Amino acid sequence: MKILRLSLIAAFALPALAGPAAIKARVEEPAVPETMGGCSLKCGFAWSVEVQADGGQKAEVTKKLNDEKAETTWVAADGTSGVGARLKLLFPKKLHAEAEGNIPIYGLDIINGDWSSEERWKARARVKKARLYYRDKPLADVTFSDNRRWQRVMFPDQFARSGDWMTFEILEIYPGEKGAGAALTEIVLQGAH
Numbered sequence: 001m002k003i004l005r006l007s008l009i010a011a012f013a014l015p016a017l018a019g020p021a022a023i024k025a026r027v028e029e030p031a032v033p034e035t036m037g038g039c040s041l042k043c044g045f046a047w048s049v050e051v052q053a054d055g056g057q058k059a060e061v062t063k064k065l066n067d068e069k070a071e072t073t074w075v076a077a078d079g080t081s082g083v084g085a086r087l088k089l090l091f092p093k094k095l096h097a098e099a100e101g102n103i104p105i106y107g108l109d110i111i112n113g114d115w116s117s118e119e120r121w122k123a124r125a126r127v128k129k130a131r132l133y134y135r136d137k138p139l140a141d142v143t144f145s146d147n148r149r150w151q152r153v154m155f156p157d158q159f160a161r162s163g164d165w166m167t168f169e170i171l172e173i174y175p176g177e178k179g180a181g182a183a184l185t186e187i188v189l190q191g192a193h
């Protein structure tokens, strides 16, 4: 009986210890204007972003992370480093019947830090590590480079249902020169095609 109980504990403890897959984002092309917009999950449906800061503040909607502009940047709430902030990527409450469960999401691109100028990019912290969740289920722990170019992460296909969401939780940062909190210029979800 004792042996059985121990093996059961081991069986349940192991997956928890293993945690989500650890992956490194691939550094891609420079974030020049021609690379903004184009095909992405947005071809399937529009999605919005709500940010929950680390200090328990009220969640805030931001358009700066998915507006296809490298000049607009989300920055961590005043007095916070950005570590622990959760960026919730919210899908439509109601998808069309033919879209329900049929639109795949398989990747995410970001422009790290405040891209708008070299000086501002250095002044603000950048995201070093983030945990991605689909409907609160951990998908992957992603390490990003300290780089102004596009960075890409691929993950197993997820099929969107009405009211689904993904979360990008900031776990670690590259500190900024002036100690300012983290910044993130753009997130593009890849999918639909």
Ligand SMILES: [Ca+2]
Pocket (backbone or CB within 6 Å): 064, 065, 066, 067, 068, 069, 070, 071, 072, 073, 185, 186
């Ligand atoms: Ca932007």
